Amino acid sequence: MKVKCDYCGSFIEDTDETCPNCGAVNSHLMRSADGVPKTIEELKAFAKAKNLPLEEMRFFIGIDYKEPKAFGIYEDSDGNFIVYKNKGDGTRAERYRGKDEAYAVNEIYQKMKTEVQIRREKNGASRTAASKKEETEFGAFLYYLKKLLKPLIPAIILVVVGVICLCISNKMPDNGYYNYNGSYYYCLGSDWYRYGDGYWYSTSVDDELSRNYSSYYDGTEYENGYGYTDFEDTDYYSSYLESSSSYNDDWDGDNGGDWDYGGNWDAGDTDWDTDW
Numbered sequence: 001m002k003v004k005c006d007y008c009g010s011f012i013e014d015t016d017e018t019c020p021n022c023g024a025v026n027s028h029l030m031r032s033a034d035g036v037p038k039t040i041e042e043l044k045a046f047a048k049a050k051n052l053p054l055e056e057m058r059f060f061i062g063i064d065y066k067e068p069k070a071f072g073i074y075e076d077s078d079g080n081f082i083v084y085k086n087k088g089d090g091t092r093a094e095r096y097r098g099k100d101e102a103y104a105v106n107e108i109y110q111k112m113k114t115e116v117q118i119r120r121e122k123n124g125a126s127r128t129a130a131s132k133k134e135e136t137e138f139g140a141f142l143y144y145l146k147k148l149l150k151p152l153i154p155a156i157i158l159v160v161v162g163v164i165c166l167c168i169s170n171k172m173p174d175n176g177y178y179n180y181n182g183s184y185y186y187c188l189g190s191d192w193y194r195y196g197d198g199y200w201y202s203t204s205v206d207d208e209l210s211r212n213y214s215s216y217y218d219g220t221e222y223e224n225g226y227g228y229t230d231f232e233d234t235d236y237y238s239s240y241l242e243s244s245s246s247y248n249d250d251w252d253g254d255n256g257g258d259w260d261y262g263g264n265w266d267a268g269d270t271d272w273d274t275d276w
Contacts, residue, residue, distance in 0.1 A: 004201040038102040088272035173213040176220040186231040195228040
């Protein structure tokens with residue numbers, strides 16, 4: 001699938017990490033539908049999106065970290081990808097060394113996943129006793145809060161109605177085709193795509209289309225003969241459908257990925273004496 005470079009305008013493959021023409025990073029790089037990062041940079045972005053505290057976890061992505069008690073991955077000067085564990089005594093055990101970046105990233109990714117699951121289980125058990133006390137205190141709190149807020153209920157209802165109306169007025173554009181200034185666009189989620197030179201490519205839109213999108217909406221049904229191809233035949237559409245249902249639910253904790261594991265991550269739960 002061809003996409004348009006944001007910097008020089010050249011059409012490039014959606015699998016190119018950088019533009020062959022100008023060298024700019026391909027911001028439209030297609031990701032694998034299984035949701036597993038394939039490069040070190042993707043793994044960094046994944047950890048950031050999931051709010052994972054890498055330093056507390058003792059995971060060093062893209063860094064040849066020398067201190068004890070650390071997991072990491074980096075690329076050396078020969079183009080090899082090294083996955084390692086620095087044990088408690090400071091010695092290093094290499095899990096992988098080779099040219100296959102995707103394989104190397106998956107090794108460290110799976111270890112990160114295991115460590116998260118261990119913390120989740122331990123913290124879940126430690127919270128059981130505390131939660132009973134919290135339930136009693138919370139019940140008392142709700143009782144007094146109800147008495148306090150009872151006179152304010154009419155005002156609260158008005159505020160809630162106002163917020164709902166505001167949300168409705170600022171709703172996102174519908175998915176589907178748009179005809180604007182002689183060009184065809186497709187909106188999918190929060191992303192816009194434009195048809196040109198025989199391809200659909202990711203793009204941004206000007207304020208007129210962004211604000212008054214309903215005036216240019218053509219609907220969701222593709223009709224042959226309108227001067228563009230069916231957007232639902234693109235990899236963009238397929239990837240959107242697959243990723244929306246398969247992206248790593250195991251990472252999402254009680255707070256939907258922003259999981260509070262509690263306490264110091266490196267509190268003796270990790271076995272730093274083994275090779276992995």
